[in-house]
Amino acid sequence: MIEAKKKFGQNFLKDSTVLSKIIQAMPRNDRKLVEIGPGLGDLTQELLKVKPLVAYEVDEDLCVYLRKKFSKEIEQGSLTLVHANVLNQFEKGSLLNEPYDLVANLPYYIATTIILEALEDPYCKSMEVMVQKEVAEKFAAAPKTKEFTSLAILTQSIGTAKLLFDVDPTSFDPQPKVVSSILKIDKHKEFVEGSFSGIFETKEQLQKFKKYLRCSFQSPRKTWLKNISSEFDKQSVQDLMQMHDLPITIRPHEISVLSHHLLFKHLRLNDARKRSNATTE
Template identity: 55%
Template sequence: MGIKAKKMFGQNFLKDSSVLHQIIQSMPEDSPNALVEIGPGLGDLTQWLLQKRGVVAYEVDTDLCAYLNERFAKERKTEQFVLHQGDVLARWEKQETLATKPYDLVANLPYYIATAIILRALRDTQCQSLRVMVQKEVAQKFAAAPKEKHFGALGILAQLLGHVEVLFDVPPHAFEPPPKVTSSVLWIQKRREYVGGEHGVFKNEAQRDAFERYLRMAFSAPRKRWLKNMTLGFEKTLLASLLEEQALSLNSRPHEIDTATHHHLFKQLTKVNDYVRNEQQQQ
C-alpha cells in the first residue's frame, strides 16, 4: 500500500476491527438516511458502512483519494460510493449542506478540526445524526451535564438539538499511528429542527447567531458569575430580575445553569433588545 499518515492532515488511521464493529453496531438498522463520511482515510470504516448503505465521502488528501477510488472501484461504478476531494469545511461554505437529502454523518475526525466540523454539521439541516470519533475531552464537552466540569457552550448548542451521548472510549493503540490521547465515539441524534419551521429552536439564522454570541458572553469567564459576565452587554438590575424569575441564585455560574434555562434567558434578553431597538426607531 505504501501510504503513511500525514501530520499536516492530523491523520490517525483506525485499524482495530472490534472498534469498527462497535461503531457499526451502534447504528440503527432501518434508517432511510444517506450516509456521509468525512476523512475516510484508508477506507476501513467505509468498507463496513458500504455493507449497510451507500456512502458519500469527503477526503482532503489526494493520495488517499487515489487509493480509495481504486479500493472501491466497483462501488464507484454503481455510485454506491461517491468520493469528493477537498476541504469539507470549504465545501460547506459553498453549498451549506453535504447532501441533497437527509443524512447521517459517521466519521473518524481529525482532532484539529473535529469541533469545527461538529458545529458545522449541527448547522446543516440535512444532517440528522452524528457518530464521530473525536478526542475524549471534546466528546465530554459536547455531552457534559450542567454543573459538570466540561459543561459549556458546546454542550448547550448540541443539547438544544436533541440527544447527546458518549458511546464508548477508544484507546490510542486502536490507531496507526497511535495518538497521544484517548478518543471517544460521540453520538448526537437530532430530534427537532434547529432553525425555522413551526418547532424550530430558532426562528432564523440571525437568531441562532445571536444565541452563539450570548453563549460567548455568558461563558467569557466560566468560573465567574453569569450575572457578572452578562453585564458586558446588559443592565445588572435586569439580569438580576431574570435570575430571580427562574429561582436562580445571583451567584450562579454559567456552568450551573442548564441548557433550557440558558435558552430561556437568551429569549428574554432578545425581547428586551427588540423593545429598546423599537423605542429608538420611534424617537
C-alpha cells in the first residue's frame, strides 16, 4: 500500500462525489489536458474517461504504482506519465508545447507557485485546481476585501478567477488540517491566443507590473502612497492620485484592478519622461 509522504505534501483525494463535480466543471474542448500530482490516480482515472492527458508526478514510488495501474492507458497512448518536478519544467518553458488545460489536486506547499507559473505559461489556457481555501480566496478576491492582494490583481489581469466549491478534509486520505477549494481560472482572449497584446504588450511589461504590485503591497496596512513612494517620486504620485480622484489615505487593497493598471501606466510614462529629459540635458 502506498503511503502519503509529507515532503511532497500528499493528500490523496478519494471522494467520488468531489471527483464527479471536478469533471463536470472542467472545460469541454479539443485542447490537451495536463494533471499535476496524480497521486493514486483516482482523479486521473476520471479524467481519462473524458480525454487523453499528460500527468506530472514527482514521486518515483507513485510513478511505479501508476505505471502498473494505468499500463493499458499508457500503452495505448491515452496517458503520458512524466516523472518530473513541474517547477523545473516551467523553468524550461511550458508543460506542453501546445495549448492545454490544467486540472489538478495541487500540493498545498507549492500550489501558489504552480498557479503563478501556469498563469504566465502562454500554452496554459485555463486551470481548475484544488488548493487550500484561503489560497483560492486570495486569487479570486474582490477589491476592498482583506484577501485582495497582488495575487488577485495579477490573476484578474490575465483571466477570470472563481471559487467553485469547498472540499471537506474528510474527502482525503490522510485528512489535511484545512478546508480545500476548487479554483477555476479562465484566461482572457489575448492570452488564449498566446499573445500579450491585451493589457501587457510584452512579457517584459508583465514583469514590470509584477514589480509594481510587489511595491504597492509591500506593507498592506500602509497607504498605497507610502508604499509606492519607495519606488517613485512622492510628489508625482500625489499629483497622479489627485488626477484620478484617489484619496491619499487609500490602501492598496482598496484600489480596483483597472485603477492599478492605469496608475502603473502613468507611473511608467512619467518615469520614461524623466529619463528622457535627463538624457537630453
